[in-house]
Amino acid sequence: MKLKTLILTMESDKLIRGDATKLRGFFATKFNEYVLLHQHLKNHKFLYKYPYIQYKMIKNVPIILGVREGTDVLEEIYDKYHHINLNGHIYEILEKSINLKEEEFILSDKLLNYSFLTPWLALNEENYERYQRCEIWGKKKELLKKILIGNIISMSKGLGYTVPAPIKANIVKFKEVPTSLKRNPMLGFLGSFSVNFEIPDYLGLGKSVSRGFGTVKRAKE
Secondary structure, eight states: OEEEEEEEEEEESSOOOOOHHHHHHHHHHHTTTOGGGTOBOSTTOBOOSOOSEEEEEETTEEEEEEETHHHHHHHHHTTSOSEEEETTEEEEEEEEEEEEEEEEOEEEEEEEEEEESSOBOOOOHHHHHHHHHOOSHHHHHHHHHHHHHHHHHHHHHHTTOOOOSOOOEEEEEEEEEEEEETTEEEEEEEEEEEEEEEOOTTOBOSTTGGGTTTBEEEOOO
């Protein structure tokens, strides 16, 4: 299927220091009327679905990804802010750019290569214990491969695409990286993988993709 995506990038007059969570917090507070920006409903409830707006901080460059209806929200707020406030630090936005596309989001007939730009949070409490019990890398790799396939299936459901045949994946090169989520220490993974699926750049896989985790980019052929 074709997936509508929008990548919004921002440039300031100085080096932007902060993380995707702070970026998300700024836009969620400033434009609270847009549920897709923060996924908070009334009465302390949450919108439990694959996030249509995802915040990234890639090499100190703030990037916001919109998919489906999320693209409309980003276009609506485009001219309604001229600075961002990250943890009390004000950054004037001198330039913004929008890249609006319709991209393939579909099972492929060949394996395609991708890398994680930000740590992939693959493990929940249950499979973290399973991962730690694996004594050799080969078993850990198999577990991560199954989780990766599950993440892609879950993302597909959230974006309205039914996967018509088995997904095949390979872990090419992974390393463990310590990270944190809501001040809690987490185990993340960086590296590369291949899968028979076309994933648009900057989509997130795994836990907390709205906060920038698990950001994927296609490797150049």
